[in-house]
Amino acid sequence: MRQRLRLSQPPVRELFRRATAAPAASARWAAVGRVADSELLWYGAAALLGLSGGRTTRRAALRGAGSFAIASAITKALSQPALRRTGAGPGRPARLSRKGSVAALSPSGPAAVAAAFTIGVALEAPRLGAVVAPLATALAGSRIHRAGLRHRGAVLAGITIGAGVATLTSRWWPVIPDTPAEAVRPRQAAPELPLGKGLFLVVNPGSGIATLPGSASTVERLQALLPEAQLTELSPEDDLPAVLDAAAREAKRNGGALGMCGGDGSINAAAQAAMGHRVPLAVFPGGTFNHFAADLGIESMQDVLDAITAGDAVTVDLGRADPADGSETKVFLNTFSLGVYPELVHAREGLQARIGKWPALALGLARVLTNSRPINIAVNGRPRRLWLLFAGNGIYHPAGFAPTYRARLDDGLLDVRAVDGDASWARTRLLLAVLTGTLHNSRVLTTTQLRTLRIDAIDEDPHFAYDGEVTTTPAPGLVLGKTHHALTVYRPARGEDPWPM
Structure with missing residues (x-):
């Protein structure tokens, strides 16, 4: 009986021993491990995805790259106390603990990076995530092999951190649904061409x-x-x-x-x-x-x-801006804005392709707020001092500071968001709320849905932006509204309603 107990081993340890005992297997694990230690692999994968696919694939690449960059920074920060406890420093290698190595003292950075990239990609494009997952699994296995099975906790901790970071990015940068915005078909069919x-x-x-x-x-x-x-x-x-x-x-x-x-x-x-x-x-x-x-x-x-x-076509609403001086009406398909918002959009889009949407938003906002000041306007006859005013052609999601997508293109409403410039520490509170993803609950942000909105300048002529294009000769006053089902637009049939209501 005692002999049988001595010979029996936990199934995981036995499988690990058999998988890594052969010299060829060890050489393969070592090669995979060297790849795992280099973040260039994931930068390369993100670049390849960004260049080879459409909009969804590019979003997946950006979210994956942003997620693994944050996960890498976190695991490196967590590893510093462990290195100090082992006496590591310039010219002094880490002193191994009784349990084997520094790997036992901190989460595995390569495992965190692999998990963050994989989950980040999968959030935007599940099929691409399934393609990347086997590589991430192989790299996690290589870490266990190199550190030893008894240090698998460090690998699991790294995977947990990476997956958590990727999941949390959706708080600041929401995942766009796979389905497009809803709309109805026109009463008169569009011509076939x-x-x-x-x-x-x-x-x-x-x-x-x-x-x-x-x-x-x-x-x-x-x-x-x-x-x-x-x-x-x-x-x-x-x-x-x-x-x-x-x-x-x-x-x-x-x-x-x-x-x-x-x-x-x-x-x-x-x-x-x-x-x-x-x-x-x-x-x-x-x-x-x-x-x-x-x-x-x-x-x-x-x-x-x-x-x-x-x-195949649908009908969509058009936003409308009627100048008070009777000049030509301007339309907007997406958004109307004034204040720092046009500057912020340009600053964010200039950085987004390199560092991702949320980091670009935070950095662009910090730059714009440093060099700008609130504007004085009247909104529906009420004087306001605002950092920005945003009006979407339809209700945008999410509810915070970075509207990303619409569920409908014909809801008949303006999605109005304004950031107050009179609140105490408004500039600091705005930046902190954006960084923490809590702006939708902040008192500096006002949101409402309206059918019309009157805007009048008080002591200056603010610049207006229609779909990101800033006007150079703004009118002193505007009435914003909607033209319901104003435009017929081609798009592949997706089961839309047969006619507008």
């Missing part, structure tokens, strides 16, 4: 469109996809509104549609022309961020091609 016949398409090559070296240009790809479309490529000397107005007029005369390939500012101008001539609009994502196309669920040129070929 096989091969682009009847489509008058304007391409703005200055909107941030990028092509890989040696690949076809955007114009060449669109000509190949839509050989029968009437395509106009803008030059720097062209007046975009005038070109769009002429194209929309021709589309109306021929019973076709207006198309626009560019960023949100270009799509905004196209929406105004399409609404004016009552023709459908085909949105081709050709800018840097393409927020409106993303809410429509359009990620590629092929999505638009499928929609216009089948005549």
